[in-house]
Amino acid sequence: MMDQKAAPARRGLASKLKTLLAGAVCAAAVALPSGAWAESLGQALADAYRNSGLLEQNRLVLKAADEDAAQALAALRPVLAWSTSARHQYGDFSGSANSASIGLNLTHTLYDFGVGKLSVEAAKETVLVTRQQLLSIEQQILLRAVSSYMEVRRALQTVQLRRANVRLLSQELQAAQDRFDVGEVTRTDVSQAEAALAAARAGLTSAEGSLIQAQLEYEAAVGRKPGDLAPPARLGKVPASVTEAVNIALQNHPAMDVARRQVTLAELTLAQADAVVKPSLDLTAGYQLNRDLDGDFTAKGGSIGLSMSGPIYSGGAVASGRRQAVIRRDAQLANLRVVSSDVQLSVGNAFSAVQIARSASAASAEQVRAAEVAFDGVREEASLGSRTTLDVLTQEQALLDARVSYLSAQVDEVLARYSLLSTMGLLTAENLGLAVEIYDPAAYYNMVKNAPAAISAQGRKLDSALRAIGKE
CATH class of the missing domain: 1.20.1600.10 (Outer membrane efflux proteins (OEP))
Structure with a gap:
């Protein structure tokens, strides 16, 4: 039942x-x-x-x-650089003098x-x-x-x-x-x-x-x-x-x-x-302008030279x-x-x-x-x-x-x-x-492989691209 x-x-x-x-x-x-x-x-x-x-x-x-x-x-x-300087000289016997100079210098390893x-x-x-x-x-x-x-x-x-x-x-x-x-x-x-x-x-x-x-x-x-x-x-x-x-x-x-x-x-x-251990051959060149600020004396001059060292x-x-x-x-x-x-x-x-x-x-x-x-x-x-x-x-x-x-x-x-x-x-x-x-991993390399300077057209284009990347 x-x-x-x-x-x-x-x-x-x-x-x-x-x-x-x-x-x-x-x-x-x-x-x-x-x-x-x-x-x-x-x-x-x-x-x-x-x-x-x-x-x-x-x-x-x-x-x-x-x-x-x-x-x-x-x-x-080659590396091209500028330099400038101003000088004030003084002393008990020579009195005082003021002068200034400006110059360009170039260095380059030839070999x-x-x-x-x-x-x-x-x-x-x-x-x-x-x-x-x-x-x-x-x-x-x-x-x-x-x-x-x-x-x-x-x-x-x-x-x-x-x-x-x-x-x-x-x-x-x-x-x-x-x-x-x-x-x-x-x-x-x-x-x-x-x-x-x-x-x-x-x-x-x-x-x-x-x-x-x-x-x-x-x-x-x-x-x-x-x-x-x-x-x-x-x-x-x-x-x-x-x-x-x-x-x-x-x-x-x-x-x-x-x-x-x-x-x-x-x-x-x-x-x-x-x-x-091998030597290197370098080229150096320079040009300089010196001026006596206390008078009208101005001197110009340059130099060029080769040097080898090792x-x-x-x-x-x-x-x-x-x-x-x-x-x-x-x-x-x-x-x-x-x-x-x-x-x-x-x-x-x-x-x-x-x-x-x-x-x-x-x-x-x-x-x-x-x-x-x-x-x-x-x-x-x-x-x-x-x-x-x-x-x-x-x-x-x-x-x-x-x-x-x-x-x-x-x-x-x-x-x-x-x-x-x-x-x-x-x-x-x-x-x-x-x-x-x-x-593309080669894209950026192709832009910089020739080491463009900032003042060149390619350098300015590269700077613009970098700014765009930074805004992303």
Whole structure:
């Protein structure tokens, strides 16, 4: 008689659970809107590229390096300077006298056995190193944006799953209470449902906190608050083998180019150390006008001369400098090997992470399918009285865990793919085809490479451009 009374309640419970389960599945599948107004990963990356203060800072560092190259070139040119002076002489025997003078002086190094040209080449190489370092910063900015984008998606989907879980367990608790009222279950079943619901609410609170943190990180990485984030449309092509990925990285990664150019810089420094012992030939010229302010006497005169100088003994400083240059060159060669090894290791790890994440995603999808079938079975068996409330709660938790694992596996696969692009040196705005104006690192260098003077037309144009930059 009791079972006959409880049967309608069990059937009603089964219908409610089925509806809630369908809602939970829908939340997992479309946790974030992906319609026409959803924000794409490409848009987020483009905004991160445009809004990054760190990128702007390092672009200015590059401009400063460009100016170093201009100054190295200017050092090869003649230097023309003016001077003026006024003098008052007095004494017990000679009385007093007043005079003034004005003059022009020119100095120019005619020949220094290539020391100046080596300085220019070293400055240019430093510019190229700084450009590659800027690319490294760009990759870091974009990878952080990818990570923050996917973490917001992960956190929001987890929140929605846990909300569905709370609703489902609320129904479970009500059903357990109804069955207790008709004497079908004991108070223990009700308490188990209450404990499961309390744990689900705690999990929801934790997930909501994680979502707030992910949104704050997104705002810091992208430069604005997140909107409705769509699933990433393009995951990027993964090389067929780790060997192919390593070869691409050794050719393209900014760290490799920086290490190679630092070796070149060290060799230029060594060449400069060798050239220090060589003499230099200098031209000096001057013209001066002197006038006696107490009379009409005026004297004009000029001079021109050549001088050659070079070190004979420097207390061992020159020899020490050369030994130091050799050591630093060898250190940079060793660093090149270390960087090459690190890049290969990073690519290998990232490539493996993609494979692992891909397999984990497929396995998690299968886990969700099996957990759904198991939950359906346990739920039906419970409605017939052959399963306890605890069995249903346990299987429902297993299904939730499977769905959360599946969502995380999908996020991890996207992050692994973009991390692999980063280790290969391909995570740049240009390679990704972002809808932004790509920064041209050579533009400023081309304006200053000839070291224009402030009074020249090119110099005035450059000053105007700098003022415009400062107003941005």
